Amino acid sequence: MTALMTVENVGRSFGGFVALSGISTSFERNKVTAVIGPNGAGKSTFFNVLSGALAPSSGAIRFKGRDVTGMKQHRFVHLGIARSYQITNLFSSLSVEENVRVAAQALTTRYDLFSHRARYGQLLEKAHAALAQVGLFAKRNRVSRELSHGEQRALEIAISLVADPELLLLDEPTAGMGPQETKDMVELIERLAGDRTILLVEHKMKMILGLSNRILVLHHGRLLADGTPDEVRSDPEVRRVYLGQNDGYS
Structure with missing residues:
Protein backbone atom coordinates (compact mmCIF):
# COMPACT_ATOMS: atom_id res chain seq x y z
CA MET A 1 0.00 0.00 0.00
CA THR A 2 1.31 3.46 -0.95
CA ALA A 3 2.00 5.57 2.12
CA LEU A 4 0.00 8.75 2.61
CA MET A 5 2.98 10.53 4.19
CA THR A 6 6.66 9.58 4.18
CA VAL A 7 9.31 10.99 6.50
CA GLU A 8 12.88 10.59 5.24
CA ASN A 9 15.81 11.06 7.63
CA VAL A 10 14.21 14.12 9.23
CA GLY A 11 16.09 16.17 11.80
CA ARG A 12 15.39 19.42 13.61
CA SER A 13 17.86 21.51 15.60
CA PHE A 14 17.47 24.67 17.66
CA GLY A 15 20.91 26.25 17.75
CA GLY A 16 23.15 23.59 19.22
CA PHE A 17 20.28 21.51 20.57
CA VAL A 18 19.22 18.53 18.45
CA ALA A 19 15.49 17.90 19.02
CA LEU A 20 15.05 15.32 16.24
CA SER A 21 17.68 13.23 14.49
CA GLY A 22 17.46 10.86 11.53
CA ILE A 23 13.79 9.92 11.76
CA SER A 24 12.45 7.87 8.86
CA THR A 25 8.95 6.41 8.81
CA SER A 26 5.70 6.44 6.86
CA PHE A 27 1.98 6.56 7.56
CA GLU A 28 -0.54 4.40 5.75
CA ARG A 29 -4.06 5.48 4.89
CA LEU A 50 4.64 17.00 10.33
CA SER A 51 1.99 19.75 10.45
CA GLY A 52 4.18 22.39 8.79
CA ALA A 53 4.49 24.55 11.91
CA LEU A 54 8.26 23.94 11.81
CA ALA A 55 10.47 23.22 8.83
CA PRO A 56 12.91 20.33 9.32
CA SER A 57 16.59 21.22 9.54
CA SER A 58 17.40 18.15 7.45
CA GLY A 59 15.63 15.38 5.59
CA ALA A 60 12.41 15.42 3.59
CA ILE A 61 8.65 15.03 4.05
CA ARG A 62 6.42 13.74 1.26
CA PHE A 63 2.64 13.81 1.24
CA LYS A 64 0.92 11.65 -1.39
CA GLY A 65 4.28 11.51 -3.16
CA ARG A 66 4.73 15.28 -3.23
CA ASP A 67 7.71 16.90 -1.53
CA VAL A 68 6.24 19.30 1.05
CA THR A 69 9.46 19.96 2.98
CA GLY A 70 9.54 23.55 4.22
CA MET A 71 6.08 24.49 2.92
CA LYS A 72 4.14 27.04 4.96
CA GLN A 73 1.57 25.63 7.38
CA HIS A 74 -1.42 27.07 5.53
CA ARG A 75 -0.31 25.14 2.44
CA PHE A 76 -0.32 21.94 4.50
CA VAL A 77 -3.95 22.59 5.43
CA HIS A 78 -4.97 23.05 1.81
CA LEU A 79 -3.16 19.84 0.85
CA GLY A 80 -5.20 17.85 3.36
CA ILE A 81 -3.22 17.94 6.64
CA ALA A 82 -4.87 19.37 9.76
CA ARG A 83 -4.10 19.30 13.47
CA SER A 84 -5.55 20.10 16.87
CA TYR A 85 -3.46 21.42 19.74
CA GLN A 86 -2.87 20.31 23.31
CA ILE A 87 -4.23 23.60 24.72
CA THR A 88 -7.84 24.42 23.84
CA ASN A 89 -7.91 27.29 21.34
CA LEU A 90 -11.45 28.50 20.62
CA PHE A 91 -13.33 31.78 20.25
CA SER A 92 -14.97 31.46 23.66
CA SER A 93 -17.60 34.17 23.08
CA LEU A 94 -18.77 32.73 19.74
CA SER A 95 -21.28 29.95 19.34
CA VAL A 96 -20.24 26.42 18.52
CA GLU A 97 -21.52 26.90 14.97
CA GLU A 98 -19.74 30.23 14.54
CA ASN A 99 -16.39 28.75 15.62
CA VAL A 100 -16.58 26.14 12.88
CA ARG A 101 -18.09 28.45 10.28
CA VAL A 102 -15.29 31.00 10.75
CA ALA A 103 -12.75 28.19 10.30
CA ALA A 104 -14.47 27.11 7.08
CA GLN A 105 -14.48 30.69 5.83
CA ALA A 106 -10.78 31.13 6.62
CA LEU A 107 -10.05 28.34 4.14
CA THR A 108 -11.66 30.27 1.30
CA THR A 109 -10.41 33.81 1.88
CA ARG A 110 -7.39 35.23 3.63
CA TYR A 111 -8.72 38.54 4.84
CA ASP A 112 -12.53 38.81 4.94
CA LEU A 113 -14.05 36.82 7.80
CA PHE A 114 -17.59 37.84 6.81
CA SER A 115 -18.32 36.43 3.39
CA HIS A 116 -21.00 37.45 0.93
CA ARG A 117 -24.45 36.15 1.86
CA ALA A 118 -24.53 33.95 -1.24
CA ARG A 119 -21.69 31.87 0.23
CA TYR A 120 -22.98 31.88 3.79
CA GLY A 121 -25.21 28.86 3.26
CA GLN A 122 -22.36 26.77 1.85
CA LEU A 123 -20.17 27.60 4.82
CA LEU A 124 -22.94 26.64 7.24
CA ARG A 142 -24.50 27.16 22.46
CA VAL A 143 -21.70 29.60 23.31
CA SER A 144 -18.50 27.58 23.14
CA ARG A 145 -17.33 28.51 26.65
CA GLU A 146 -20.45 26.80 28.03
CA LEU A 147 -19.36 23.40 26.69
CA SER A 148 -17.68 20.83 28.89
CA HIS A 149 -13.94 20.33 28.48
CA GLY A 150 -14.46 17.17 26.44
CA GLU A 151 -16.98 18.91 24.20
CA GLN A 152 -14.56 21.78 23.63
CA ARG A 153 -11.91 19.29 22.51
CA ALA A 154 -14.45 17.72 20.15
CA LEU A 155 -15.25 21.21 18.82
CA GLU A 156 -11.56 21.74 18.06
CA ILE A 157 -11.60 18.55 16.03
CA ALA A 158 -14.69 19.77 14.16
CA ILE A 159 -12.76 22.93 13.28
CA SER A 160 -10.01 20.74 11.84
CA LEU A 161 -12.53 18.65 9.90
CA VAL A 162 -13.91 21.54 7.82
CA ALA A 163 -10.67 21.34 5.83
CA ASP A 164 -11.65 17.74 4.95
CA PRO A 165 -8.18 16.46 5.93
CA GLU A 166 -6.81 13.11 4.82
CA LEU A 167 -4.28 13.28 7.66
CA LEU A 168 -5.45 14.47 11.08
CA LEU A 169 -2.90 15.13 13.83
CA LEU A 170 -4.23 15.20 17.38
CA ASP A 171 -2.02 16.54 20.17
CA GLU A 172 -3.06 14.92 23.47
CA PRO A 173 -6.78 14.84 22.59
CA THR A 174 -7.79 13.47 26.02
CA ALA A 175 -5.65 15.80 28.15
CA GLY A 176 -7.51 16.84 31.30
CA MET A 177 -10.42 14.45 30.68
CA GLY A 178 -12.05 12.08 33.10
CA PRO A 179 -12.87 8.44 32.27
CA GLN A 180 -16.21 9.07 30.51
CA GLU A 181 -14.92 11.97 28.42
CA THR A 182 -11.87 9.88 27.49
CA LYS A 183 -14.15 7.03 26.43
CA ASP A 184 -16.23 9.42 24.30
CA MET A 185 -13.09 10.81 22.64
CA VAL A 186 -11.77 7.32 21.87
CA GLU A 187 -15.08 6.45 20.21
CA LEU A 188 -14.91 9.66 18.17
CA ILE A 189 -11.36 8.92 17.02
CA GLU A 190 -12.40 5.39 16.04
CA ARG A 191 -15.25 6.79 13.92
CA LEU A 192 -13.03 9.37 12.26
CA ALA A 193 -10.39 6.76 11.44
CA GLY A 194 -12.82 5.03 9.12
CA ASP A 195 -11.98 7.39 6.26
CA ARG A 196 -8.83 9.25 7.25
CA THR A 197 -5.36 8.72 8.68
CA ILE A 198 -4.91 9.78 12.30
CA LEU A 199 -1.67 10.50 14.14
CA LEU A 200 -1.84 11.34 17.84
CA VAL A 201 0.41 12.13 20.77
CA GLU A 202 -0.94 10.71 24.03
CA HIS A 203 0.20 9.67 27.51
CA LYS A 204 -2.66 7.35 28.49
CA MET A 205 -1.10 4.00 27.69
CA LYS A 206 -4.19 1.84 28.14
CA MET A 207 -6.01 4.04 25.66
CA ILE A 208 -3.13 3.97 23.18
CA LEU A 209 -2.72 0.21 23.34
CA GLY A 210 -6.41 -0.31 22.66
CA LEU A 211 -6.90 2.37 20.01
CA SER A 212 -3.76 2.39 17.86
CA ASN A 213 -2.89 0.24 14.88
CA ARG A 214 0.72 1.26 15.31
CA ILE A 215 2.95 3.03 17.83
CA LEU A 216 6.12 5.08 17.34
CA VAL A 217 8.37 5.55 20.35
CA LEU A 218 10.71 8.55 20.45
CA HIS A 219 13.64 8.88 22.85
CA HIS A 220 16.14 11.75 22.88
CA GLY A 221 14.88 12.83 19.45
CA ARG A 222 15.41 9.45 17.81
CA LEU A 223 13.01 6.73 16.75
CA LEU A 224 13.44 4.01 19.36
CA ALA A 225 10.70 1.62 18.20
CA ASP A 226 8.03 1.34 15.51
CA GLY A 227 5.47 -1.46 15.52
CA THR A 228 2.12 -2.80 16.60
CA PRO A 229 0.97 -2.23 20.19
CA ASP A 230 1.96 -5.79 21.12
CA GLU A 231 5.40 -5.42 19.54
CA VAL A 232 6.08 -2.12 21.28
CA ARG A 233 4.73 -3.29 24.61
CA SER A 234 7.07 -6.29 24.62
CA ASP A 235 10.15 -4.41 23.38
CA PRO A 236 12.76 -4.59 26.20
CA GLU A 237 14.32 -1.22 25.36
CA VAL A 238 10.95 0.52 25.26
CA ARG A 239 10.05 -0.96 28.64
CA ARG A 240 13.36 0.21 30.06
CA VAL A 241 13.16 3.83 28.94
CA TYR A 242 9.42 4.48 29.04
CA LEU A 243 6.88 1.83 29.96
CA GLY A 244 8.53 0.49 33.09
CA GLN A 245 8.90 -3.10 34.21
CA ASN A 246 5.27 -3.83 35.06
CA ASP A 247 2.00 -4.03 33.19
CA GLY A 248 0.13 -1.42 35.22
CA TYR A 249 0.17 1.25 32.54
CA SER A 250 -1.98 4.23 33.30
Whole structure:
Protein backbone atom coordinates (compact mmCIF):
# COMPACT_ATOMS: atom_id res chain seq x y z
CA MET A 1 0.00 0.00 0.00
CA THR A 2 1.31 3.46 -0.95
CA ALA A 3 2.00 5.57 2.12
CA LEU A 4 0.00 8.75 2.61
CA MET A 5 2.98 10.53 4.19
CA THR A 6 6.66 9.58 4.18
CA VAL A 7 9.31 10.99 6.50
CA GLU A 8 12.88 10.59 5.24
CA ASN A 9 15.81 11.06 7.63
CA VAL A 10 14.21 14.12 9.23
CA GLY A 11 16.09 16.17 11.80
CA ARG A 12 15.39 19.42 13.61
CA SER A 13 17.86 21.51 15.60
CA PHE A 14 17.47 24.67 17.66
CA GLY A 15 20.91 26.25 17.75
CA GLY A 16 23.15 23.59 19.22
CA PHE A 17 20.28 21.51 20.57
CA VAL A 18 19.22 18.53 18.45
CA ALA A 19 15.49 17.90 19.02
CA LEU A 20 15.05 15.32 16.24
CA SER A 21 17.68 13.23 14.49
CA GLY A 22 17.46 10.86 11.53
CA ILE A 23 13.79 9.92 11.76
CA SER A 24 12.45 7.87 8.86
CA THR A 25 8.95 6.41 8.81
CA SER A 26 5.70 6.44 6.86
CA PHE A 27 1.98 6.56 7.56
CA GLU A 28 -0.54 4.40 5.75
CA ARG A 29 -4.06 5.48 4.89
CA ASN A 30 -6.90 4.96 7.37
CA LYS A 31 -4.68 3.87 10.25
CA VAL A 32 -4.32 5.26 13.77
CA THR A 33 -0.70 5.82 14.82
CA ALA A 34 0.30 6.98 18.30
CA VAL A 35 3.56 8.76 19.12
CA ILE A 36 4.81 8.17 22.65
CA GLY A 37 7.97 8.77 24.64
CA PRO A 38 9.32 10.34 27.83
CA ASN A 39 9.15 14.08 28.39
CA GLY A 40 11.67 15.78 26.12
CA ALA A 41 11.68 12.90 23.63
CA GLY A 42 10.85 15.21 20.71
CA LYS A 43 7.15 14.40 20.30
CA SER A 44 5.95 18.00 20.06
CA THR A 45 8.75 18.95 17.67
CA PHE A 46 7.92 15.92 15.51
CA PHE A 47 4.25 16.96 15.42
CA ASN A 48 5.17 20.54 14.55
CA VAL A 49 7.34 19.34 11.67
CA LEU A 50 4.64 17.00 10.33
CA SER A 51 1.99 19.75 10.45
CA GLY A 52 4.18 22.39 8.79
CA ALA A 53 4.49 24.55 11.91
CA LEU A 54 8.26 23.94 11.81
CA ALA A 55 10.47 23.22 8.83
CA PRO A 56 12.91 20.33 9.32
CA SER A 57 16.59 21.22 9.54
CA SER A 58 17.40 18.15 7.45
CA GLY A 59 15.63 15.38 5.59
CA ALA A 60 12.41 15.42 3.59
CA ILE A 61 8.65 15.03 4.05
CA ARG A 62 6.42 13.74 1.26
CA PHE A 63 2.64 13.81 1.24
CA LYS A 64 0.92 11.65 -1.39
CA GLY A 65 4.28 11.51 -3.16
CA ARG A 66 4.73 15.28 -3.23
CA ASP A 67 7.71 16.90 -1.53
CA VAL A 68 6.24 19.30 1.05
CA THR A 69 9.46 19.96 2.98
CA GLY A 70 9.54 23.55 4.22
CA MET A 71 6.08 24.49 2.92
CA LYS A 72 4.14 27.04 4.96
CA GLN A 73 1.57 25.63 7.38
CA HIS A 74 -1.42 27.07 5.53
CA ARG A 75 -0.31 25.14 2.44
CA PHE A 76 -0.32 21.94 4.50
CA VAL A 77 -3.95 22.59 5.43
CA HIS A 78 -4.97 23.05 1.81
CA LEU A 79 -3.16 19.84 0.85
CA GLY A 80 -5.20 17.85 3.36
CA ILE A 81 -3.22 17.94 6.64
CA ALA A 82 -4.87 19.37 9.76
CA ARG A 83 -4.10 19.30 13.47
CA SER A 84 -5.55 20.10 16.87
CA TYR A 85 -3.46 21.42 19.74
CA GLN A 86 -2.87 20.31 23.31
CA ILE A 87 -4.23 23.60 24.72
CA THR A 88 -7.84 24.42 23.84
CA ASN A 89 -7.91 27.29 21.34
CA LEU A 90 -11.45 28.50 20.62
CA PHE A 91 -13.33 31.78 20.25
CA SER A 92 -14.97 31.46 23.66
CA SER A 93 -17.60 34.17 23.08
CA LEU A 94 -18.77 32.73 19.74
CA SER A 95 -21.28 29.95 19.34
CA VAL A 96 -20.24 26.42 18.52
CA GLU A 97 -21.52 26.90 14.97
CA GLU A 98 -19.74 30.23 14.54
CA ASN A 99 -16.39 28.75 15.62
CA VAL A 100 -16.58 26.14 12.88
CA ARG A 101 -18.09 28.45 10.28
CA VAL A 102 -15.29 31.00 10.75
CA ALA A 103 -12.75 28.19 10.30
CA ALA A 104 -14.47 27.11 7.08
CA GLN A 105 -14.48 30.69 5.83
CA ALA A 106 -10.78 31.13 6.62
CA LEU A 107 -10.05 28.34 4.14
CA THR A 108 -11.66 30.27 1.30
CA THR A 109 -10.41 33.81 1.88
CA ARG A 110 -7.39 35.23 3.63
CA TYR A 111 -8.72 38.54 4.84
CA ASP A 112 -12.53 38.81 4.94
CA LEU A 113 -14.05 36.82 7.80
CA PHE A 114 -17.59 37.84 6.81
CA SER A 115 -18.32 36.43 3.39
CA HIS A 116 -21.00 37.45 0.93
CA ARG A 117 -24.45 36.15 1.86
CA ALA A 118 -24.53 33.95 -1.24
CA ARG A 119 -21.69 31.87 0.23
CA TYR A 120 -22.98 31.88 3.79
CA GLY A 121 -25.21 28.86 3.26
CA GLN A 122 -22.36 26.77 1.85
CA LEU A 123 -20.17 27.60 4.82
CA LEU A 124 -22.94 26.64 7.24
CA GLU A 125 -23.39 23.32 5.45
CA LYS A 126 -19.70 22.53 5.93
CA ALA A 127 -19.87 23.61 9.57
CA HIS A 128 -22.96 21.52 10.24
CA ALA A 129 -21.42 18.45 8.61
CA ALA A 130 -18.29 18.76 10.78
CA LEU A 131 -20.35 19.25 13.93
CA ALA A 132 -22.44 16.21 13.11
CA GLN A 133 -19.30 14.11 12.79
CA VAL A 134 -18.19 14.98 16.34
CA GLY A 135 -21.67 14.81 17.90
CA LEU A 136 -22.13 18.53 18.54
CA PHE A 137 -24.76 19.47 15.95
CA ALA A 138 -27.51 19.64 18.59
CA LYS A 139 -25.41 22.14 20.57
CA ARG A 140 -24.49 24.31 17.59
CA ASN A 141 -26.16 27.43 19.05
CA ARG A 142 -24.50 27.16 22.46
CA VAL A 143 -21.70 29.60 23.31
CA SER A 144 -18.50 27.58 23.14
CA ARG A 145 -17.33 28.51 26.65
CA GLU A 146 -20.45 26.80 28.03
CA LEU A 147 -19.36 23.40 26.69
CA SER A 148 -17.68 20.83 28.89
CA HIS A 149 -13.94 20.33 28.48
CA GLY A 150 -14.46 17.17 26.44
CA GLU A 151 -16.98 18.91 24.20
CA GLN A 152 -14.56 21.78 23.63
CA ARG A 153 -11.91 19.29 22.51
CA ALA A 154 -14.45 17.72 20.15
CA LEU A 155 -15.25 21.21 18.82
CA GLU A 156 -11.56 21.74 18.06
CA ILE A 157 -11.60 18.55 16.03
CA ALA A 158 -14.69 19.77 14.16
CA ILE A 159 -12.76 22.93 13.28
CA SER A 160 -10.01 20.74 11.84
CA LEU A 161 -12.53 18.65 9.90
CA VAL A 162 -13.91 21.54 7.82
CA ALA A 163 -10.67 21.34 5.83
CA ASP A 164 -11.65 17.74 4.95
CA PRO A 165 -8.18 16.46 5.93
CA GLU A 166 -6.81 13.11 4.82
CA LEU A 167 -4.28 13.28 7.66
CA LEU A 168 -5.45 14.47 11.08
CA LEU A 169 -2.90 15.13 13.83
CA LEU A 170 -4.23 15.20 17.38
CA ASP A 171 -2.02 16.54 20.17
CA GLU A 172 -3.06 14.92 23.47
CA PRO A 173 -6.78 14.84 22.59
CA THR A 174 -7.79 13.47 26.02
CA ALA A 175 -5.65 15.80 28.15
CA GLY A 176 -7.51 16.84 31.30
CA MET A 177 -10.42 14.45 30.68
CA GLY A 178 -12.05 12.08 33.10
CA PRO A 179 -12.87 8.44 32.27
CA GLN A 180 -16.21 9.07 30.51
CA GLU A 181 -14.92 11.97 28.42
CA THR A 182 -11.87 9.88 27.49
CA LYS A 183 -14.15 7.03 26.43
CA ASP A 184 -16.23 9.42 24.30
CA MET A 185 -13.09 10.81 22.64
CA VAL A 186 -11.77 7.32 21.87
CA GLU A 187 -15.08 6.45 20.21
CA LEU A 188 -14.91 9.66 18.17
CA ILE A 189 -11.36 8.92 17.02
CA GLU A 190 -12.40 5.39 16.04
CA ARG A 191 -15.25 6.79 13.92
CA LEU A 192 -13.03 9.37 12.26
CA ALA A 193 -10.39 6.76 11.44
CA GLY A 194 -12.82 5.03 9.12
CA ASP A 195 -11.98 7.39 6.26
CA ARG A 196 -8.83 9.25 7.25
CA THR A 197 -5.36 8.72 8.68
CA ILE A 198 -4.91 9.78 12.30
CA LEU A 199 -1.67 10.50 14.14
CA LEU A 200 -1.84 11.34 17.84
CA VAL A 201 0.41 12.13 20.77
CA GLU A 202 -0.94 10.71 24.03
CA HIS A 203 0.20 9.67 27.51
CA LYS A 204 -2.66 7.35 28.49
CA MET A 205 -1.10 4.00 27.69
CA LYS A 206 -4.19 1.84 28.14
CA MET A 207 -6.01 4.04 25.66
CA ILE A 208 -3.13 3.97 23.18
CA LEU A 209 -2.72 0.21 23.34
CA GLY A 210 -6.41 -0.31 22.66
CA LEU A 211 -6.90 2.37 20.01
CA SER A 212 -3.76 2.39 17.86
CA ASN A 213 -2.89 0.24 14.88
CA ARG A 214 0.72 1.26 15.31
CA ILE A 215 2.95 3.03 17.83
CA LEU A 216 6.12 5.08 17.34
CA VAL A 217 8.37 5.55 20.35
CA LEU A 218 10.71 8.55 20.45
CA HIS A 219 13.64 8.88 22.85
CA HIS A 220 16.14 11.75 22.88
CA GLY A 221 14.88 12.83 19.45
CA ARG A 222 15.41 9.45 17.81
CA LEU A 223 13.01 6.73 16.75
CA LEU A 224 13.44 4.01 19.36
CA ALA A 225 10.70 1.62 18.20
CA ASP A 226 8.03 1.34 15.51
CA GLY A 227 5.47 -1.46 15.52
CA THR A 228 2.12 -2.80 16.60
CA PRO A 229 0.97 -2.23 20.19
CA ASP A 230 1.96 -5.79 21.12
CA GLU A 231 5.40 -5.42 19.54
CA VAL A 232 6.08 -2.12 21.28
CA ARG A 233 4.73 -3.29 24.61
CA SER A 234 7.07 -6.29 24.62
CA ASP A 235 10.15 -4.41 23.38
CA PRO A 236 12.76 -4.59 26.20
CA GLU A 237 14.32 -1.22 25.36
CA VAL A 238 10.95 0.52 25.26
CA ARG A 239 10.05 -0.96 28.64
CA ARG A 240 13.36 0.21 30.06
CA VAL A 241 13.16 3.83 28.94
CA TYR A 242 9.42 4.48 29.04
CA LEU A 243 6.88 1.83 29.96
CA GLY A 244 8.53 0.49 33.09
CA GLN A 245 8.90 -3.10 34.21
CA ASN A 246 5.27 -3.83 35.06
CA ASP A 247 2.00 -4.03 33.19
CA GLY A 248 0.13 -1.42 35.22
CA TYR A 249 0.17 1.25 32.54
CA SER A 250 -1.98 4.23 33.30
